[in-house]
Amino acid sequence: DGGITQSPKYLFRKEGQNVTLSCEQNLNHDAMYWYRQDPGQGLRLIYYSQIVNDFQKGDIAEGYSVSREKKESFPLTVTSAQKNPTAFYLCASSDGGQTGELFFGEGSRLTVL
């Protein structure tokens, strides 16, 4: 089955700790994305990568970091610099282009205690 796998599904973190969310895809897509979803706020783009070893900031990149060492993997680190990290995080991939369908994972819910 082709798709996007995100882990963990639920994560709890103490204030001041960094946490890394995993995203793996087997769709052979070049482009990968991280979105943040808050209630009533829609989907906001954190970072995206159109090719291995390259990534770009989205609209709300502050306090987050990413890497793209392999085509299949695009992990997101939520750093202690992120002021309000509690949210639902969604990873997606597409085969590129304006009308490239976004394929989303099932999300990771991060709660900061």
Added chain:
Amino acid sequence: QQQVKQSPQSLIVQKGGISIINCAYENTAFDYFPWYQQFPGKGPALLIAIRPDVSEKKEGRFTISFNKSAKQFSLHIMDSQPGDSATYFCAASGQGGSEKLVFGKGTKLTVNP
């Protein structure tokens, strides 16, 4: 000018009724308008999309109506079913990849049996 305004925020419809969700945009460079459907605890999935060269697109019970002059587009769900209960996001983009996609804030649809 990059916003996509979606309404209503929530919608309750009886089984068999018509659900209507509206979106408005300002950026006249937008020329691709997808709708994504998200079930609780899952990632969004592409439902239907339209380009402004047509005023309507229908796929089964789902129809997008597009009014270019008013800069508005809407999703109509005919014969709404309890299984349609989900959050729906409209989105829009101009030239570029999926990283240019701007999402509305979402509409939570509940279809009562």
